[in-house]
Structure formats: C-alpha cells, structure tokens
Amino acid sequence: MLMSHRNRLARLHYLPGTYRVLVPGDHVVCAVTRQPIPLADLRYWSVERQEPYASAEASLMAEGQG
Numbered sequence: 633m634l635m636s637h638r639n640r641l642a643r644l645h646y647l648p649g650t651y652r653v654l655v656p657g658d659h660v661v662c663a664v665t666r667q668p669i670p671l672a673d674l675r676y677w678s679v680e681r682q683e684p685y686a687s688a689e690a691s692l693m694a695e696g697q698g
Contacts, residue, residue: 646677646684662686664693 642657651674659668663683676685678694685691 642671644677644684646679646682648679651677660684662690664690 637656637658640657642653642660643655644651644660645654659670660674661667662669662685665686667686669684669686674684676688676691677683681694683694685694
C-alpha cells in the first residue's frame, strides 16, 4: 500500500541552502505567522533556530528586526 504524504506535516533538518527531510510530509508551519508552507514554496529558514518562515518579512521578524 502506498503512503500518501498529502496534508501531512513534514519534519525537516535545516542546513545552509538546503534541508533534509526527517519525516515525510507536504508542508511545514511558519514559526512566526503559523501559516502552512508547502515544501515546494519553502524559501526561508534559520539554520541556527531550526525553524521555517513563510516570507522574508517573517524571517526578519524572527530576527527581531521587523
């Protein structure tokens, strides 16, 4: 039986310029806005804090600059 990863939260390990999937899924949740981010649209994250962001603005807010 094939397992579907649709509508399932992924768990990732964030690296500089890429990430590694630890638990398969189709999205993560922004650490600032709490909105779901499809993995295909994930562009911003913090390696140090190991958290994803929905936008550059959310990333800046996490840094305390927004």
